[in-house]
Amino acid sequence: MSNTKNYLAEVTGNDYIDSELYTRFNVKRGLRNADGTGVLVGLTRVGDVHGYIIDEGEKVAVDGKLYYRGIDVESLVAAAEKEDRFGFEETVYLLMFGRLPSKAELEQFCGILGENRALPDNFAEDNIMKAPSRDIMNKLARSVLTLYSYDDNPDDNSPENALRQCIELIARFPTIIAYSYMAKKHYYDNKSLIIHSPAAGCNSAETILSLIRPDQKYSRLEAEVLDLALILHAEHGGGNNSTFAVHLVSSADTDTYAAISAGIGSLKGFKHGGANIKVMGMMEDIKSNIKKWDDESEVADYLTKILQGNAYDGSGLIYGQGHAIYTKSDPRATLLRDKAQGLAEEKKLSDEFNLYKLIERLTPEVFKKVKGSDKDICTNVDFYSGFVYRMMGIPDELFTPLFAVSRVAGWCAHRMEEIISGGRIIRPAYKCVQSRMPYTPMGER
Ligand SMILES: CC(=O)SCCNC(=O)CCNC(=O)[C@H](O)C(C)(C)COP(=O)(O)OP(=O)(O)OC[C@H]1O[C@@H](n2cnc3c(N)ncnc32)[C@H](O)[C@@H]1OP(=O)(O)O
Numbered sequence: 001m002s003n004t005k006n007y008l009a010e011v012t013g014n015d016y017i018d019s020e021l022y023t024r025f026n027v028k029r030g031l032r033n034a035d036g037t038g039v040l041v042g043l044t045r046v047g048d049v050h051g052y053i054i055d056e057g058e059k060v061a062v063d064g065k066l067y068y069r070g071i072d073v074e075s076l077v078a079a080a081e082k083e084d085r086f087g088f089e090e091t092v093y094l095l096m097f098g099r100l101p102s103k104a105e106l107e108q109f110c111g112i113l114g115e116n117r118a119l120p121d122n123f124a125e126d127n128i129m130k131a132p133s134r135d136i137m138n139k140l141a142r143s144v145l146t147l148y149s150y151d152d153n154p155d156d157n158s159p160e161n162a163l164r165q166c167i168e169l170i171a172r173f174p175t176i177i178a179y180s181y182m183a184k185k186h187y188y189d190n191k192s193l194i195i196h197s198p199a200a201g202c203n204s205a206e207t208i209l210s211l212i213r214p215d216q217k218y219s220r221l222e223a224e225v226l227d228l229a230l231i232l233h234a235e236h237g238g239g240n241n242s243t244f245a246v247h248l249v250s251s252a253d254t255d256t257y258a259a260i261s262a263g264i265g266s267l268k269g270f271k272h273g274g275a276n277i278k279v280m281g282m283m284e285d286i287k288s289n290i291k292k293w294d295d296e297s298e299v300a301d302y303l304t305k306i307l308q309g310n311a312y313d314g315s316g317l318i319y320g321q322g323h324a325i326y327t328k329s330d331p332r333a334t335l336l337r338d339k340a341q342g343l344a345e346e347k348k349l350s351d352e353f354n355l356y357k358l359i360e361r362l363t364p365e366v367f368k369k370v371k372g373s374d375k376d377i378c379t380n381v382d383f384y385s386g387f388v389y390r391m392m393g394i395p396d397e398l399f400t401p402l403f404a405v406s407r408v409a410g411w412c413a414h415r416m417e418e419i420i421s422g423g424r425i426i427r428p429a430y431k432c433v434q435s436r437m438p439y440t441p442m443g444e445r
């Protein structure tokens, strides 16, 4: 659009609200209390994120813990590893139905997911191939909204129907992101268009790997690492931005496709799931601007520049660092760091891994120094995930979509909870700080 400059000046001028007004009217900006803790707006049984304790009114930093339906996510990961099996489908079962499945129940559930991986007839041809997008999250959101038209009963928000829709979506996400990626490679990157059908009996990790590889080949180790990442990203309480979006939209009694696409839109954001792709850009920037990757003061100086908004994308953010709840550590980042270390040794990328670790170690002190803040800041789940994916040859375009393949399980569990226990439309307040004005007739302006 030409000549938007004048409009922009009007908008920035007329939309500006003085920070002081937020204090005066006691606005809980970002739905946070003064100490940074979230405003309590709901109850959930799905997940619990533990990042601090309150001792005599003071927030005290502790190591992070994450529970799915009361079960420590680290024990889910450990059990899958010990029993040498995949764990994401068990995680989905637990999140959706509220308890661990027996072996037979899990097998049956995997069968149901397998039967639902294929997209409806002609869906891929008509919606993905004919209308690709450079951005797979964008294509995923549009695909989810379009699936509404392929559903004979889209607007029935009864628990029974919503549950069917949720299970179908969880099963279809791997296929949608894989096909969207293949279409993107063809239409935007001039590569051959290769579309495989989802193979029977594959779990989510295997389905994704087989659909994005021309020869459909992957190793057991690759599938296991991806499965681990899927377990770790599946759920994060009701208050994280994308899950809250699903609660919010679901509370209006709208359809499942509208609610889940809201979650996707939120997760794409660079302060949320989209941070994993920003981390990769930031690391490229750091690697090309720092001469000695193990020079602590050179790395610290560059992190200072980033925090001051003078390097990388100018946002002032060190991506993959900081969290709304975790203070000392994010348990998922710890697990992904271990995986990254092993893969880096194998791929002879230990120098790069050590740079990641150095950034992880230096960020809290640089942050405190530059910001003059006593806030505890730790590495989050998005810091190591992209590095792990890259070492497995997974393309960057899929980093945030993989997060969505996993988190859709949490979104669906929360949508079901909102339908069953929510009951009231979510409707917070905004105080209007615009003074009243009379309407001026056109001829008098
Ligand atoms: C899956 C996930 O969503 S995990 C998070 C992924 N996001 C990122 O990695 C992006 C970088 N991190 C951030 O932007 C933030 O830490 C968030 C969005 C994750 C959490 O944000 P908040 O809860 O608002 O942060 P919090 O209240 O703890 O921060 C307070 C201050 O520290 C700043 N801060 C927090 N993290 C960072 C960071 N990584 N880099 C620079 N500044 C930061 C905030 O901008 C805020 O500054 P201000 O008071 O000048 O506005």
Ligand SMILES: O=C([O-])CC(=O)C(=O)O
Residues within 6 Å of the ligand: 049, 235, 236, 239, 240, 241, 324, 325, 380, 381
């Ligand atoms: O909880 C949050 O604010 C962010 C989130 O979803 C996560 O860390 O997985």
